[in-house]
Amino acid sequence: MNNLEWQQRKEKAIARGQGTMAPVYVAKALNSEVWDITGKRYIDFSSGIAVVNTGHSHPKIQQAVINQVNNFSHTCLMVSPYDEAVLLAERLNAAVPIKNAKSIFVTTGAEAVENAIKIARAHTKRSGIIAFHGGFHGRTNLTMGLTGKVAPYKAGFGPFPADIYHVPFPIDYHGITAEHSLAAIDNLFHADIEPERVAAIIIEPVQGEGGFYPVPQGFLKQLRDLCDKHGIVLICDEIQTGFARTGKMFASEYHGIEPDLITMAKGLAGGFPLAAVVGKAEIMDAPNPGGLGGTYGGSPVGCAAALAVLDVIEEEKLCDKATAIGEQVVGHLNQMQKQYPQCIGQIRHLGAMIAIELVKNGDANQPNADLAKALVQEASKRGLILLSCGIRGNVIRILTPLTIQDNVLQEGLALLSQSLEALV
Ligand SMILES: Cc1ncc(COP(=O)(O)O)c(C=O)c1O
Known part of the structure; x- marks a missing residue:
């Protein structure tokens, strides 16, 4: 064949x-x-x-997975936990540009984004979300709603969840400045939703699917100030930018800001399905026990792979x-x-x-x-x-x-x- x-x-x-x-x-x-x-x-x-x-088939990551599978491959983190998940959470909490962080584990990038939104809503008791044109956050119903790219991700799949608003992403090459984007948010606050009803702003520090546009220097700081002023949660979606891809562990480190929540997946476990939300402890702890998670969330095989990935990133x-x-x-x-x-x-x-x-x-x-x-x-x-x-x-x-x-x-x-x- x-x-x-x-x-x-x-x-x-x-x-x-x-x-x-x-x-x-x-x-x-x-x-x-x-x-x-x-x-x-x-x-x-x-x-x-x-x-x-x-890299494909890295021997250290493969060996970590084999060792894990030889011991056990699933018990469900919420039923019978295991130390690999705790060790990984501790290392991620220390790696993110956030003081006093906590983590949760899920399976895919879209699920990480869904959970970040749930956490932001539980914390703020608000519903509105602001996302960007050209942003990509996944293919589930909520994340499709957040995604700002019609074909092939949204076309024919509506209706999308309510209370999501899109503004232009700053792209100098296409004549959209940071000031244009900030003015569009200000306009939203007058035309569509009052800031007191906005739970979160979600942004990729470098747009991925949208065309690999890095946010201009200074823009994340301006969003940070805006979020602080109105009590809005700032979510950096680092699913594509994370884990050394951009020259730092997380691309938001280039901007000298502290995001409230970071979503991660992809490079985290080097090919094994694992995703995470890592964020400020007081925000992460807003949902009640049982409100987050999933059968495979934080699979021991994924956690073992991710611990090896973190070692490889450091050692190499x-x-x-x-x-x-x-x-x-x-x-x-x-x-x-x-x-x-x-x-x-x-x-x-x-x-x-x-x-x-x-x-x-x-x-x-x-x-x-x-x-x-x-x-x-x-x-x-x-x-x-x-x-x-x-x-x-x-x-x-x-x-x-x-x-x-x-x-x-x-x-x-x-x-x-x-x-x-x-x-x-
Ligand atoms: C920035 C970003 N967010 C979310 C996702 C969705 O991740 P997944 O395909 O694992 O659901 C992706 C996937 O490309 C992504 O690049």
Whole structure:
């Protein structure tokens, strides 16, 4: 059976809503390389969407999982607890830029966001939530409502939960300044909802699905002040930005603020389904016992993996590696932009969260989603796994494992250049 035959079977067996970027059926993956069922090798510039920051099949993480499975794999944290969850909570509480933090564990990113909203509502006894255009917070009903990207996440799935309001996310490249965003919030307070009814503002420090736009310096501080003034909970969604991806453990550290709550998942357990909300103890303790959690929340296997992930991030200095990867990749991309100024509109990055915005005629207002799609396909043919993003689908994101070997990174960048060259 080859990739296309499996893809045909997949299309018959799995509903099309759970789509496929490229029909490459994986047989094996190691660090930053993936082999398909035909033995073809790929360089992975996606990390399974920012999950395997520590590389595929890291021996230390695999061993931690094997040891855990040999002991036990499930009892339910709420029924018969285990020390792995307590140890992990203690380490996360110490790692976040929040004094006196507590944690809860769930299974997916969307669930972490749902629970952060529940906690903010229980704490404030308010219901309103402010989110941003282009934000992505998940595919469950509440998180779809928070998400600010219509296709493919919201189209056809309404109605969405009430009392959610969206404002523009500050993006200099598209002429939206921090002042525009703050003015939109002020306008909301006069036109739609009084600040005394707003429970939380939720923001990604670098928008992920929305197009890899980092928040401008100073903006999170302005949101922090606004939240303090009105008693609103500030939630930083670090599900994609967390765990060394941006050159710091959490991207909010770049902004010198203390979020009230941080949502995390993806890189937390290096590929095992685990998510968390970590936040100020007095806010985290608002819901009553039993109000949070879930059957698999804080699975012992996920916790064991996450403890090993934290060790690997420290031992292999992955924050520094992310910064170095970012600089190296952006150096290469700048050369590409000089060669193709008409189609590469902007290159931006925070650490190893790197984006290329593709446009027509060098114009920020002429997004080129067709080129982004074609580039992902062309790269895949040549053995490079790439992802696109952006509310207009015209951004290529580069998310290598932070453990990527230098020669493999260089090889991947050469494949990227060749793929673009073949298309323009
Ligand atoms: C910022 C952000 N929040 C939430 C989610 C949802 O996470 P999950 O897909 O694990 O539910 C994602 C996933 O891409 C994300 O990037």
